[in-house]
Amino acid sequence: MLTDLSRSRDFPSLHGLTYLNTAAESIPPLCVGEAIQAYWQDKQKGMRGRDGHFAAVEQCREVSARMLGMATDEVAFCSCSSEAYNLLASALNLAAEDEVVVTDLDFPAGATPWLRAVNAPQVKLWKATGGELQASDLEALLSERTRLVQVSLVSFYNGHRIDWQPLVQRVRERAPRALISVDVTQALGRVELKCPEADIVISSTHKWTLGVHGGCIIGVPRRNAEKLTTHAGGWYHLDNAFDHDRFDRAVPKLGALSFSVGMPNFAALYALNAALRYVDGIGVAAISAHADPLVQRLHAGLIDLGLKPMCPLHAERPTGIVAFMHERSAEIHAALERAEVHVMHSAGRIRLAVHGYNTAEDVERALEVLSSVK
Structure with missing residues (x-):
């Protein structure tokens, strides 16, 4: 993806470092720091700086929409x-007789709002088999009462990438009232998104998006x-926030725009905006073409060392993550850290x-260090 020169120029902190932990925290290119400095310069203008602030939001909306394959509105x-999923819970306003399906490979942000709801729906758990979510195992969990199926396109836990079309087919056939919510945090910016029938898409911004x-x-x-x-209060997402009737009624903008309830985090x-334009300038397809063979080598190398990856790799469903227990x-993590090989370690x-x-x-x-301590 990068030449030695551009990698050194754009990511100088990678010098002398083997960084394999983007699924937790990315290392942004220098242009992202420059963008934050541009925010600071606009902020120094006081109220006049808002012209730059709101322009940046719209620029970010345009490139975000393009990368999601959606319209700007x-x-x-x-x-x-976490905020997005709690606002989704507000929008759905589920009752005790409603059902939500979550998976045991999902991040807590997408799974726990339904357990914390005032009138909690029935939550059903779609469990992985052999590290993978099988659509056949989903069937028994779906019914006319299913209102939401929450999944991650790529699992934070083990890197499994869900087989999208069988999931959609099962849900549409057996749970016609259900919406499909997909978290693409571990995919956006790393692999090409192929989830066109998703009913809502959610992504954090500090991982593969840089x-x-x-x-x-x-x-x-x-x-x-x-x-x-959403049914949330606020002002930024309201059409009548400062109108004469604002204390009589609150009229929200519809859909995604209703999730921006307050002043944006402009910084x-x-x-x-800078990060996505950097990624888009290189191209997610080019990123995947460069990084996917490295994942395959890592996966095969772990097997050669007798370390069992937590899920299989599928060439047609690339992922950026490999994990093992x-x-x-x-002890293994400590050895990797001493060698300046940065990975994630949690609960074995x-x-x-x-x-x-x-x-x-x-x-x-990474494989060299692992071979010395496995």
């Missing part, structure tokens, strides 16, 4: 995926705008993540 922003904290992208197709309009959106995971699990700024040398270095 179908995309908006909030502060994080942005920073404090942002979240929400995409709601026009067909779902009315049914996915995060300046950063995201080990009883000596803390080692997770490695390969992005476009990674190299074959990064993968071989």
